[in-house]
Amino acid sequence: MKDSEPSGSAPFSAETYFATQPPPPSLDHDMATVRSFVRKQTERGMKVVLVTSGGTTVPLERNMVRFLDNFSAGTRGATSAEYFIKAGYSVIFMHRQFSLQPFSRHYSHSTNPFLDLLEIEHTNTNPSSPLTAVPNITVTPSKREDLLEVLAMYKKVHHDETMLTLNFATVNDYLWMLRAISHELSLLGRSVMYYLAAAVSDFFLPSQKMSEHKIQSGKGSLHIEMDQVPKILKSIVDEWSREGFIVSFKLETDPALLLPKCRQALERYGHQVVIGNDLHRRKFEVVFVSRNGPNVTEKASNTSNNNFGAGESHLSEYWLRLGTSDASASSLQHPREIEEDIVRELERRHQLWIDAAS
C-alpha cells in the first residue's frame, strides 16, 4: 500500500473517535431494549445473532441536505435474518433506516407492491343489511399462498418476540450502537454471533469539520476532504465481546483484490470468518475465509498485519455457489437464495465454536 499524504490531522483511533464525536440521542433507549431482549434470550437458552444491514451515511452538513452513502439495499442482511430465525436463532436486526427488512422485503413497493395483491370485492348490497354494502378487501387467490407463508412467519416472530429491530442512518449512529450492543451481547459469551453485513463508510467528516448549513453551490467546484473511520472490529474482537463468533463481509469490485483483502482483514482483526463477495456475483457466489486446523474454534493468537499469499495453509477458503442443480431443483416461484446456504454453514461453525468451550 502506498503511503498517503497526511490530511493535516492525525487519523482517528477508536478511543479518540468516541471521545470527540457525539452519541446519537436514541442510544440509551435503544440499549435498554437490547438489554431486556438479551435477558429474555438468556432465560430461554437461545442463541442470538446480531445482523447488521444496509449502508451508513456521512452527512456533509449539520443541517443535513447532502450525504455520502454506501450502496446497499440490505438484501443480504434482511434475507439472512429470515434464515437465522428459521434456524432457531433470536435476531437483533440493526439496519439502515428504510432499507430492506425481513418479511416485508418480499413486497418492495417498487418490485412487488402489496397493493397489487389486494382486490376489492363488491358484495351484493342488501337493503335490509346495510353493513354488507361495505366492500370487502381480499387477497388475489394466486398470491395467497406465498403471502400466507411470509405473514405466518412474521406473526410468529412477533408473538414469540424472537426478533428485535433497531435502525441507524449515519456512520456515527452505527459505530456508537455497535459498540454499546457489543457490551450487552458479551453477556452471552460464545452463544452470540455477529453477522456484520452492513456497508460501513470507510471515510467520514468529524462534526467539528462539518458545515452548519447547506453548502451553497454558487461557489464553483466542491471539495470534500474526509478522515478514515477507525476500524472498530478490532475493539469488538479484543475488548468488547471477546467470546462472540464474529463474521464480517468484504465487498470488492476488482476480482483480483477479493481474496487478498479478505485474508488481510482476518489477519488484522483476528475474528472468525470473513465472507468475501464480488459486487457483480454476490447473489450467487461467496467465499468464506477462515483459519484452518485444530485452532479453528479458538481465538487467533496471531493478529499481526502480515499479508499472506495464496495457498498459505493456515487459512482456508470455502466457496459457496448457487449452481445449475439449484436452479432446476427450485421452483420458479421460490428461487433458492444463497443466504440459506450461508446461514446453514455458519450455524454449523458457530455450534463447533460453542461446543469447543464446553
Add this chain to the structure above:
Amino acid sequence: MKDSEPSGSAPFSAETYFATQPPPPSLDHDMATVRSFVRKQTERGMKVVLVTSGGTTVPLERNMVRFLDNFSAGTRGATSAEYFIKAGYSVIFMHRQFSLQPFSRHYSHSTNPFLDLLEIEHTNTNPSSPLTAVPNITVTPSKREDLLEVLAMYKKVHHDETMLTLNFATVNDYLWMLRAISHELSLLGRSVMYYLAAAVSDFFLPSQKMSEHKIQSGKGSLHIEMDQVPKILKSIVDEWSREGFIVSFKLETDPALLLPKCRQALERYGHQVVIGNDLHRRKFEVVFVSRNGPNVTEKASNTSNNNFGAGESHLSEYWLRLGTSDASASSLQHPREIEEDIVRELERRHQLWIDAAS
C-alpha cells in the same frame, strides 16, 4: 458570492454536458412509454403534470460502491401526485428509485408496515370440504376503511391509465430523462405543468474523472473534487418546453437565505413559480414566489441575473401555512397535508396560464 478557484476545467454548460456524458441505457424505452402516454392524454384533452421526486445520486466509482446523495424521502412529490390525480390531472411520476410513491407512501415498511394490517383467519376445518382448511387472510377491521380508500384510488388510476411511473437514480439519469421528457411534453403546449420537486445534485463527477473500481480506504484521507451540475432549468424554459407552466422548488436550511434564493432562481430562469421551503418547516409552511401584475400569465421578458431586494413590486410572495384551524378541523386519522393546498393553488394558476393563450 465569492469567486471560486478554478478546478482546472471549465464549468459544464448544458450543451457540453450532453455531448460528453453517456445517456442511461433505458432512455429510449422510457421515452417510448412517455410518447404513448402523452398521445393518450392529448386524445382525452387531459392536463398533464410531470412530478419529479426524491434525491439524485452522484456515484464516486464506475463500479458503484459509494455515492453522494441528496436528502429527500420523496414525501412532497408522492403526496402532491395524489392531489394532482384528485384534481383531474394525468401524472408522469418521475422519482428516485425506491423513494416514496403515491398510494404506497401510506404504508411505509418502517412506519406503517402492511403486514401489520393483515390477519390470518383460521376457518373451521370441515373434513368433507378440505378446501376450507386453507387459512384466509383478512384486513384488520379498524384498518379497513383507510386501506379501502387508498386501494380504490390506486385501482382507478391503474384502470384509467392516468399515471405513468418512471424512475432514476443518478443525476445523469435525471438530466437526460428530464431533457427528453420535456421534448415529448412540449406537444402539450400550455396544458403541461412541471412540478420539479426532486432534490437534484448541484455537484457531480464527470464519468471521465470517475474511478473505475472501489476507492480503496488504505490510502489515508479521501479527497473528492466535483464539478457544478449545469442548470438545465434554463434550457427547459427557453428551448425545450417553452409553453409549459414550470414550478421549481428551493430548499434552504438558513432562513435568511430562503427568499433571496427563490427570487434569484425566478429571475435567472424566467419560469413561473418558485416554491420555497425551509428544511425544518417544510411540512407546514411554504412560500410561492412569482411575478406580479398583468404579465403573470406571460413568459418573463426579463431574465437578467439581477438580485432584487425584498419588496420589489414585480415579484410576489404568497405564503401557505397549515394553521391551528386546520389542525382542529382535521380528524386525527386524516391530518391535513399542505400538498392539498399547494396543488389547489397551482391548479388555479395553471388554469389562468392556459386561459391566457385562448
